[in-house]
Amino acid sequence: MLEALIEPLQYGFMQRSLIIAILVGLLCAVVGSYLMVQRLALLGDAISHSVLPGLAIAFMLGINIFIGAFVAGVLSTMAIAWIRTRSPIKEDAAMGIVFSAFFALGITLITIIQKDNKIDLNHFLFGNILGVTSEEVWNTAFIAGIVLFVVGLLYKELLFYTFDALGAQAAGLPVNLLNFGLMLLIALTIVASMKAVGVILVLSLLITPGATAYLLVKRLHQVMILGAVIGIISSISGMYLSYFFNLPSGPAIVLVASGLFVLALLFSPSYGIFTQRHSDTKGFAIWREIKQLIR
Numbered sequence: 001m002l003e004a005l006i007e008p009l010q011y012g013f014m015q016r017s018l019i020i021a022i023l024v025g026l027l028c029a030v031v032g033s034y035l036m037v038q039r040l041a042l043l044g045d046a047i048s049h050s051v052l053p054g055l056a057i058a059f060m061l062g063i064n065i066f067i068g069a070f071v072a073g074v075l076s077t078m079a080i081a082w083i084r085t086r087s088p089i090k091e092d093a094a095m096g097i098v099f100s101a102f103f104a105l106g107i108t109l110i111t112i113i114q115k116d117n118k119i120d121l122n123h124f125l126f127g128n129i130l131g132v133t134s135e136e137v138w139n140t141a142f143i144a145g146i147v148l149f150v151v152g153l154l155y156k157e158l159l160f161y162t163f164d165a166l167g168a169q170a171a172g173l174p175v176n177l178l179n180f181g182l183m184l185l186i187a188l189t190i191v192a193s194m195k196a197v198g199v200i201l202v203l204s205l206l207i208t209p210g211a212t213a214y215l216l217v218k219r220l221h222q223v224m225i226l227g228a229v230i231g232i233i234s235s236i237s238g239m240y241l242s243y244f245f246n247l248p249s250g251p252a253i254v255l256v257a258s259g260l261f262v263l264a265l266l267f268s269p270s271y272g273i274f275t276q277r278h279s280d281t282k283g284f285a286i287w288r289e290i291k292q293l294i295r
Contacts, residue, residue, distance in 0.1 A: 008243050016137050017129045021239045021253075023144045024196040024205065025231030029213070030151055031189045032206035033224045034182060036214060037162050042092055043080075044206045046099035047183070048190045048199045050076030052106020055124055055194075056113055065124075066139055066191050073187030076102050077180070127198035127250025129239055136195055143192040147185050158182065159220060196235065197250035204254040205231060212261040215268040230260055 008014040035044050051069040058068025076098050083094040123131065132140075151158070161168040161178045169175045186206075193202045213226035238253030245252075266274050 004244075005240070008240065013130055013132070014239075014243065016132045016134065017239050017249075018236065019137050020129055020132050020140055020196050021235035022232050023140050024193045025209070025233070025235035026228045027144045027147055027189050028193055028202070028205035029209040029227035029231035030224050031147060031185050033210040033213075033220060033227055034158060034162050035186065036207055036210045037220065037223075042095050043183070044186055044190070045203045046080065046095040047073050047076055047187050048202045048206075049099040049106075050102035051187070051190060051194070051199055052124075053102055053109055054106075056106055056109035059113060060109075064139075066143075066194075069191045069194060070187055072102065072106075073190060074184065077183035077187065081180070081183075123198070124194050125198045125200050126248055127194070127196050127201060127253075129196045129235075129249040129253070130242060132195050140192045140195075143188050147188050147192075150181070150185060154178070154181070155221075162220070197253055201250045201254045204257055205234070208254075208257040208261050209234065212257070212264045215261075215264040215271050230257070234260060 009018065032044065051072045054068035054070070054072025054075075055065050056068075057072075058065045061068075079098045080091070080094045083089050083097065084091045089097075157168075157173055157178060160171070161173060161175055161182075165175055168178070189206070190199065190202050193205060197205055209231035210223055210227040212230050213223045217223055217226055234257035235253050237256045239249060241247055241252040241256070242249040264272070266272055269275055
């Protein structure tokens with residue numbers, strides 16, 4: 001068993017993959033905890049889909065694709081905020097409009113690029129952690145360092161804003177800057193995670209480890225710590241599954257994270273379906289109403 005775990009690490013690409021897996025699992029869980037508590041999972045989805053045109057444009061201009069993806073993510077957050085503040089459109093509708101438009105533009109640009117260039121950009125959609133380069137490892141580590149430093153520096157302010165935005169505003173905190181700063185952190189996290197799980201599946205790593213931890217612990221810092229552990233375990237396990245069974249790396253990581261969430265949902269001491277008695281759950285109530293309609 002131990003030999004099977006050590007064997008892949010003899011290869012340089014597996015060593016780089018392991019580093020990326022740890023960084024991405026940690027980063028997504030920490031930043032995703034804020035998204036989950038604020039019930040803004042759709043925001044992560046919107047930004048992750050919105051980085052695609054930035055990738056394509058950066059490739060066409062010959063610049064670093066990480067820069068292009070980040071700029072596109074920032075522009076999408078600004079577009080969402082502009083629509084929300086300048087129109088009666090609600091935030092969730094603004095997110096849906098922006099991410100679908102950006103995603104469609106990105107797919108179109110990638111298709112145009114692939115007509116003239118024999119290059120595969122699809123790994124940015126679904127991830128390819130086994131194919132990371134040394135430069136990508138350093139880029140990811142740099143981004144992770146920045147994001148974790150900012151989260152540590154502004155932890156109390158972000159905590160206050162996350163749970164009570166009106167109270168934070170009344171206390172004099174710059175809530176608009178905090179909100180925009182949180183969006184920037186999400187964009188950076190998505191950019192750092194692109195090569196590991198891809199822009200389509202990154203939402204799972206942003207939300208699932210934190211949601212799993214939320215079923216097991218109660219305080220935000222505990223959710224972050226346990227979520228980071230779950231995210232790292234999911235990433236490393238998915239990487240090994242990808243190596244040994246020739247599976248796509250991104251989906252393998254997401255399936256492991258989803259499996260851990262299902263276990264927590266079933267057996268959580270506080271909220272588990274099998275560990276708690278629910279005298280009148282919504283599921284049973286719906287079933288009773290269906291029976292009444294049939295009768």
